[in-house]
Each structure stands twice: as structure tokens, then as C-alpha cells.
Amino acid sequence: MQSDHEALQKAAAEHLWLHFSRMGAYQRGEEIPVIVRGEGCYLEDTHGNRYLDALAGLFAVQIGYSYGDEIGEAAAKQMRELPFYTNWSYAHPRAIELATEVAQLAPGDLERVFFTSGGSESVESAWKLARQYHTLRGERRWKAIARNVAYHGTTMGALSINGVAELRTPFEPLVPGVFHVSNTVAYHRPEGETEAQFTAWLLDELERTIEAEGPNTIAMVIMEPVQNAGGAIVPPEGYWSGVRELCDRYGILLCADEVITGFGRVGAWFGSERYGIRPDIITCAKGLSSAYASIGAVIASERVAEPFLAPGTTYTHGITFGGHPVQAAIALANLKIMRGERIVEGVAEREGTFRDTLATLLDLPIVGDLRGVGYFYALELVKDKDTRETFTDEECEDLLRGFLSPRLLEAGLICRADDRGDPVIQISPPLIAGQEEFDRMTAILGDVLSEAAERMSGAGSRQPVAPPTRVGASTPA
Numbered sequence: 001m002q003s004d005h006e007a008l009q010k011a012a013a014e015h016l017w018l019h020f021s022r023m024g025a026y027q028r029g030e031e032i033p034v035i036v037r038g039e040g041c042y043l044e045d046t047h048g049n050r051y052l053d054a055l056a057g058l059f060a061v062q063i064g065y066s067y068g069d070e071i072g073e074a075a076a077k078q079m080r081e082l083p084f085y086t087n088w089s090y091a092h093p094r095a096i097e098l099a100t101e102v103a104q105l106a107p108g109d110l111e112r113v114f115f116t117s118g119g120s121e122s123v124e125s126a127w128k129l130a131r132q133y134h135t136l137r138g139e140r141r142w143k144a145i146a147r148n149v150a151y152h153g154t155t156m157g158a159l160s161i162n163g164v165a166e167l168r169t170p171f172e173p174l175v176p177g178v179f180h181v182s183n184t185v186a187y188h189r190p191e192g193e194t195e196a197q198f199t200a201w202l203l204d205e206l207e208r209t210i211e212a213e214g215p216n217t218i219a220m221v222i223m224e225p226v227q228n229a230g231g232a233i234v235p236p237e238g239y240w241s242g243v244r245e246l247c248d249r250y251g252i253l254l255c256a257d258e259v260i261t262g263f264g265r266v267g268a269w270f271g272s273e274r275y276g277i278r279p280d281i282i283t284c285a286k287g288l289s290s291a292y293a294s295i296g297a298v299i300a301s302e303r304v305a306e307p308f309l310a311p312g313t314t315y316t317h318g319i320t321f322g323g324h325p326v327q328a329a330i331a332l333a334n335l336k337i338m339r340g341e342r343i344v345e346g347v348a349e350r351e352g353t354f355r356d357t358l359a360t361l362l363d364l365p366i367v368g369d370l371r372g373v374g375y376f377y378a379l380e381l382v383k384d385k386d387t388r389e390t391f392t393d394e395e396c397e398d399l400l401r402g403f404l405s406p407r408l409l410e411a412g413l414i415c416r417a418d419d420r421g422d423p424v425i426q427i428s429p430p431l432i433a434g435q436e437e438f439d440r441m442t443a444i445l446g447d448v449l450s451e452a453a454e455r456m457s458g459a460g461s462r463q464p465v466a467p468p469t470r471v472g473a474s475t476p477a
């Protein structure tokens with residue numbers, strides 16, 4: 001007789017198409033990690049193994065995994081009252097309440113909330129919104145500027161905006177008119193360059209790109225307050241005020257993609273607030289419901305909404321599930337918990353000790369840089385700390401996918417070893433994590449990275465550890 005575990009493995013291998021996964025290995029009998037339970041910051045698999053989830057699902061489960069009862073009650077109540085109705089020409093109370101609450105939490109005059117089913121749809125909707133905004137004002141602007149190595153989603157528009165070449169090329173030709181500028185990773189900048197010089201260099205490059213591509217044709221600049229891909233890349237001083245100033249000068253809308261940074265991850269409700277960004281549009285998803293529901297949003301300023309309020313005018317865009325009442329009820333319950341439990345304040349209070357704990361890993365020869373903010377960090381791995389030399393593609397494959405991903409999982413830690421930019425370990429736990437979790441993840445990372453350093457210096461075995469490529473091995477997001 002097959003155990004539940006075996007039956008799940010067989011059915012998954014035969015029927016479940018995993019996202020961003022090397023499926024072939026599973027056809028050849030490699031085990032698919034099947035997560036069955038969550039509690040606090042921890043997950044459990046079919047073997048009863050427990051993992052500390054230092055990635056909060058996918059940078060999403062702000063409140064952790066233990067609020068199923070409370071949130072389930074809100075969902076069940078809404079199911080009984082009104083399981084579905086649309087936001088196409090109609091409203092319902094939960095969408096209205098959630099829009100009001102999100103508008104209150106959002107900085108500045110970002111007052112208008114358009115709901116989506118997730119982050120890619122939010123980015124897609126933001127680009128369309130920016131294009132139609134300009135059209136309504138009598139300008140033909142369609143292009144977008146984003147940053148290298150930035151991830152913005154997988155639907156064709158959002159994918160085209162991505163700055164990760166490997167994700168784009170299989171699907172070319174993409175939506176035309178996207179241009180990429182440098183991201184703000186400082187670690188590999190020339191020695192002796194000041195922060196002010198770096199900011200000036202970045203802004204100069206952005207301005208030259210705007211000028212080269214035709215200022216009157218550019219609809220929006222889209223950037224994350226802290227960029228995820230490439231490893232929690234924080235902006236240098238003066239960067240955001242400079243980007244805002246350039247957007248104003250050339251009549252371009254500024255969109256802050258807060259799919260990850262929104263709802264507490266950087267120690268404020270929005271990264272735009274923490275960095276004084278003053279965007280025209282915010283895209284968000286994940287943390288809005290702590291990923292208990294598939295709901296996202298585009299939040300637009302009054303200035304952006306204004307041309308759409310003219311008589312006979314419509315934002316020619318809609319999504320059946322946008323603002324779904326059950327999803328909205330779940331997001332409302334999540335925000336109530338986040339406020340009641342002071343989740344965002346907790347991040348701001350604990351971020352210093354979190355960072356200090358992780359910083360002990362900088363003593364390891366393989367850890368070159370620790371960057372990030374709030375509950376959003378990355379450790380950059382280097383071959384040579386003095387020269388900051390990075391690993392080759394082949395070495396990255398061996399180090400990240402051949403060794404670190406499976407070994408970290410084996411050691412009970414879910415985080416991400418990623419090399420969309422330089423090789424990094426991404427750490428982004430639920431926002432309820434405390435010193436116990438900081439210590440635990442740092443201890444596991446310390447052991448596994450020490451082993452990795454030995455391995456990469458040639459002293460250790462080069463045999464891949466079994467089983468290779470598991471949870472979080474290379475998944476974008």
C-alpha cells in the first residue's frame with residue numbers, strides 16, 4: 001500500500017506543473033518537497049521535517065502561518081454573505097473598505113485603489129494606467145524605464161519590464177519600449193567613490209537614457225524602493241529625490257513597485273514612506289493579505305486619477321477577480337491583525353538587532369557584503385573578499401544549486417540562494433520573527449556557509465549533495 005507521502009509524490013510528479021522549477025528531475029524520481037503545515041515562522045513537510053521559513057513564503061507571509069482561524073472566519077463570513085461579485089461597474093462593501101484602508105496607509109495623495117489578483121497584474125495594470133493617463137492628456141507616451149536585474153513579474157508587460165535577461169529571452173519578442181538603467185548595488189563600485197558621487201552617476205545615467213529614448217515618449221519609470229533581485233539593494237542617499245525630480249522635469253510618471261516592500265517589510269507600511277519617494281503610482285500584492293489570499297492593487301495619486309474622472313472616460317482595463325469580496329475580506333482581516341499586533345512597528349524596533357545578528361556572518365571568508373533594511377536582507381557571496389571577486393557562472397551553479405540550496409533545506413532553513421545578479425543569499429522572514437529566529441537562521445547559515453567556503457576553496461568535496469535543487473533553489477519573484 002502506498003503511504004500518503006508516496007501517493008502525493010506520484011500525483012505531483014504526474015500532474016502538478018511547478019513554477020520556475022526544473023521539472024525533469026522530479027520525473028526521474030527526485031523527491032518534490034511537499035509542505036503540509038505552517039505555524040508561526042515554521043513549515044513542516046510530509047516527513048514531519050520542520051523548516052524555519054526565512055523567506056516568508058515568497059517575501060509575503062508578513063504575519064506568519066498561525067492566523068488561519070481568524071482569517072478563515074473573516075473569509076467564511078464573507079462567503080456566506082456574498083461569495084463573489086465584481087468590481088466591473090459595481091462595488092461591494094469589502095472592496096470599498098479595503099480601498100479606503102489602503103488609501104489611508106499609502107503615503108501622500110495616493111488615494112485611488114484598483115485591485116488585481118497579484119503582483120504581475122499590478123505591474124501590468126500600472127503600465128497600462130500610465131499609458132492611458134498620457135493618452136487622455138493628449139500625449140502619446142508608451143515606454144517604460146526600469147532597472148537591470150530587477151524582477152517585476154511574468155505576464156508579458158511585466159516580463160518586458162524585467163531587468164533579468166534570462167527570464168525575458170525565451171519569450172522574445174516582448175512588449176517593445178522598455179529600457180533599463182543601472183540598479184543601485186554599491187558593493188562593486190570603484191574604490192574611493194563617495195555615496196554622493198554614486199548617486200550623481202546613477203542620476204546622470206537615468207537622465208541620459210531619458211534623453212536618448214525620447215523624453216516625450218516615456219510613460220513611466222518603475223523601480224522598487226529596495227530592489228529584491230540582486231539582493232536587497234538599497235538606494236544611496238539622494239537617489240529617490242533625484243529620480244522624482246527627473247520624472248517631474250520630463251513629465252514621466254513614477255511607479256514604485258512595492259510588491260515586496262509594501263506592508264511592513266522595510267519597517268514602514270510602504271518603502272515609499274521610508275525613502276520619501278513620492279510616487280504617482282504604487283504597485284503591491286503579497287503582504288496586502290500576508291499571502292492568505294491572491295490579491296494585489298495599484299494605488300494611484302489624485303493627479304493620475306484626474307483625467308479618468310472626466311465625463312464619458314473609462315480606464316479601459318479590468319480583471320474578473322480584482323477586488324474579489326472574499327480576498328478583500330481576507331486582506332482586511334490581515335491588516336487588522338497587522339495593526340493590532342503592531343507588526344510594522346515591531347519590524348522597525350527589531351531591525352537593528354536582526355541586522356547585527358546577521359552581520360556576524362561577515363566574519364566568514366565567503367561573505368562579502370550584507371545589505372538590506374527592515375526584514376529584507378541579502379548576503380553577497382564572494383570568491384575573494386579583498387578583491388571582491390565574484391564566482392563564475394559554473395561556480396555559481398555548483399555553489400548555489402549544487403550545494404547551498406539543498407544543504408540549507410537539509411539543515412532546516414528555507415531561504416534563497418540566487419544569482420540573477422551576483423550570488424546572494426536572500427533572507428526575508430515573516431515580520432513576526434524575533435531574536436530566537438534571528439539566532440537560528442544565523443547559526444544555520446554560519447555552518448552551511450563555512451562548509452561552502454571550504455568547498456569553494458577546493459578543500460571540500462565537489463560532489464553535489466543529495467537531493468539537489470529543492471525549494472527556493474532558483475525561483476524568481
Ligand SMILES: Cc1ncc(COP(=O)(O)O)c(C=O)c1O
Pocket residue numbers: 058118119120121123151152153154224228257258259260285286476477
Ligand atoms: C517587485 C515585484 N513585482 C512584481 C512581482 C510579481 O508578483 P506576482 O508573482 O504576484 O505576480 C514580484 C514577485 O515577486 C515582485 O517581487
